[in-house]
Amino acid sequence: MRSDLATWPLGMNEEVLMARAFLNRVAEPASIPVWDMVRRDGPVQAAEAIRAGRVDDCVSDATAARAAHADPLADLEAAHRHGIRLVVPESDEWPHFAFAALEATALRRLETYRSGQRRHAEGGELIPPLALWVRGTTDLASVGVRSVSIVGARAATPYGERVARELASGLAERGFLVVSGGAYGIDAAAHRGAFAVAQETVVVSAGGLDRAYPPGNTALFERAAESGLLISESPPGSAPQRRRFLTRNRVIAALGTGTVVVEAARRSGAMNTAHHCVGLGRPLMAVPGPVTSAMSVGCHALIAAESGAARLVSDVDDVLLMIGSAGDLPVDPQPPSPPDLRSRLDQLDQPARQVFDGFPARAWVHPDRLAVRTGLSPLAVIRALPILEMSGLIEAADGGYRIARATRPTTSTQAP
Incomplete structure (x- = not known):
C-alpha cells in the first residue's frame, strides 16, 4: 500500500483499513450475515475468508459477485484523489455514540435472523455500517451528540421548504448540527437553512462521494x-441505487438526536427514515x-398513528422540547411554578447548574448521557444528581432521571 495512504486515518492499522475497504466494496450496506461475521471474526480474518471462499452460504450470497474483482487499494487511491477518507469502527473518528442504538438493534435482529427470519427487510435493516467514506472538516465522532435530522419530500411545496429552512436555521443557531440527505426539496432547504446561520451541515449520500447526487446540488455538496x-457507505465510483437510498436512511436516522419529517407522501424515502x-x-x-396537500399525507399519518410514533411540531421550540436541554429553551419573563425555582437554581454550585441545563426537557436520561451532553465527567454528574433531587428539581426512577414534573417546561412556561 502506498505510504501516503498508510496514515488513513492516523494511527490506524493498515491491514484493518484495507480489510474494511474490501468488505465495504464486496457487500451491500446493512448485510446481516456479513456484519455478524465481521463482528465475530474481525475485519481482517473476515476479508481473508471471503477472498478464499471459506464462508457459509449466506455470506457467499452477499459477497461472491464482487469478491474476485474488489480492489480496496484502488478505492482508497480514488478516495485520496477526491479528498475522501475512510473512517472505520477501529478509528477514533467513528461515531460510536450515534451508532450505539444501531448496534443494540442489530444484536436483537441477529437473534431473529438466526432463528429463521432470514429475509432482509425491503426498507433496509438497522445494521451498523462496516465503514464510512467521509469528506469534510467536521469530526465524525461528534455527530449525533447534538444534532437533528430533517427529511422530507423531493417534490416539496414552498410551504415545506420554508418550514425546513426555518427549522434548520433555528436549530443551527442553537448549536445543533443539521443532518439530511442532500436531495432536492426538503433536504436541500434544510441544508441551506443551516448554511444561513452556521457553515456546518452533514450530507449523507447514497452514492460515491466523488460525484454529487443529484448533480444539480453539486454546489451544495461542495x-x-x-x-x-459528506458521508456515504458507498465507495468512490458507486452509483446511487434505490436500495442504497433506503439503507442510507438508517444512517440519517442514527446520526440525529431526533428526526423531523417536514413533508412526505404516504410511501416515500422520508417515511422510510x-x-x-x-x-x-x-x-x-x-x-x-x-x-389538501398530498405532500403532507405522510406527516399526518405519523401524527395520527395510534402508536404515537411522531410528535407534532410547528417550530424550533417544539423540537427543542423533544431533543433539547433545559438550557436550550427560551427564558420566560414570568417565573415558572413553583415560584422559587430560579432562587433554588441560584443556590446550586456551577457543576449542579450545568448538569440541570443538560437535562432533556421531558425525557428520562441516564448519568452517562448527561456527561456527554454537559461535557462534565461522569463522577461530577453523579455527585450533582443527589443535590438536584433534594432541591426538588429532578426526580429519579428506573428509567434514570428527568426534570421534576412541577419544574418541567410547557408550551407557555419554560425552564430558565
Missing part, C-alpha cells in the same frame, strides 16, 4: 464539504401541513 461533512428512527428508539417529529 459547500458542505468545505466546513461540514421515520420508520428507522422509531426502530432506533429516537424521538420522531412531524410537521403538519394543509389537509
Whole structure:
C-alpha cells in the first residue's frame, strides 16, 4: 500500500483499513450475515475468508459477485484523489455514540435472523455500517451528540421548504448540527437553512462521494464539504441505487438526536427514515401541513398513528422540547411554578447548574448521557444528581432521571 495512504486515518492499522475497504466494496450496506461475521471474526480474518471462499452460504450470497474483482487499494487511491477518507469502527473518528442504538438493534435482529427470519427487510435493516467514506472538516465522532435530522419530500411545496429552512436555521443557531440527505426539496432547504446561520451541515449520500447526487446540488455538496461533512457507505465510483437510498436512511436516522419529517407522501424515502428512527428508539417529529396537500399525507399519518410514533411540531421550540436541554429553551419573563425555582437554581454550585441545563426537557436520561451532553465527567454528574433531587428539581426512577414534573417546561412556561 502506498505510504501516503498508510496514515488513513492516523494511527490506524493498515491491514484493518484495507480489510474494511474490501468488505465495504464486496457487500451491500446493512448485510446481516456479513456484519455478524465481521463482528465475530474481525475485519481482517473476515476479508481473508471471503477472498478464499471459506464462508457459509449466506455470506457467499452477499459477497461472491464482487469478491474476485474488489480492489480496496484502488478505492482508497480514488478516495485520496477526491479528498475522501475512510473512517472505520477501529478509528477514533467513528461515531460510536450515534451508532450505539444501531448496534443494540442489530444484536436483537441477529437473534431473529438466526432463528429463521432470514429475509432482509425491503426498507433496509438497522445494521451498523462496516465503514464510512467521509469528506469534510467536521469530526465524525461528534455527530449525533447534538444534532437533528430533517427529511422530507423531493417534490416539496414552498410551504415545506420554508418550514425546513426555518427549522434548520433555528436549530443551527442553537448549536445543533443539521443532518439530511442532500436531495432536492426538503433536504436541500434544510441544508441551506443551516448554511444561513452556521457553515456546518452533514450530507449523507447514497452514492460515491466523488460525484454529487443529484448533480444539480453539486454546489451544495461542495459547500458542505468545505466546513461540514459528506458521508456515504458507498465507495468512490458507486452509483446511487434505490436500495442504497433506503439503507442510507438508517444512517440519517442514527446520526440525529431526533428526526423531523417536514413533508412526505404516504410511501416515500422520508417515511422510510421515520420508520428507522422509531426502530432506533429516537424521538420522531412531524410537521403538519394543509389537509389538501398530498405532500403532507405522510406527516399526518405519523401524527395520527395510534402508536404515537411522531410528535407534532410547528417550530424550533417544539423540537427543542423533544431533543433539547433545559438550557436550550427560551427564558420566560414570568417565573415558572413553583415560584422559587430560579432562587433554588441560584443556590446550586456551577457543576449542579450545568448538569440541570443538560437535562432533556421531558425525557428520562441516564448519568452517562448527561456527561456527554454537559461535557462534565461522569463522577461530577453523579455527585450533582443527589443535590438536584433534594432541591426538588429532578426526580429519579428506573428509567434514570428527568426534570421534576412541577419544574418541567410547557408550551407557555419554560425552564430558565
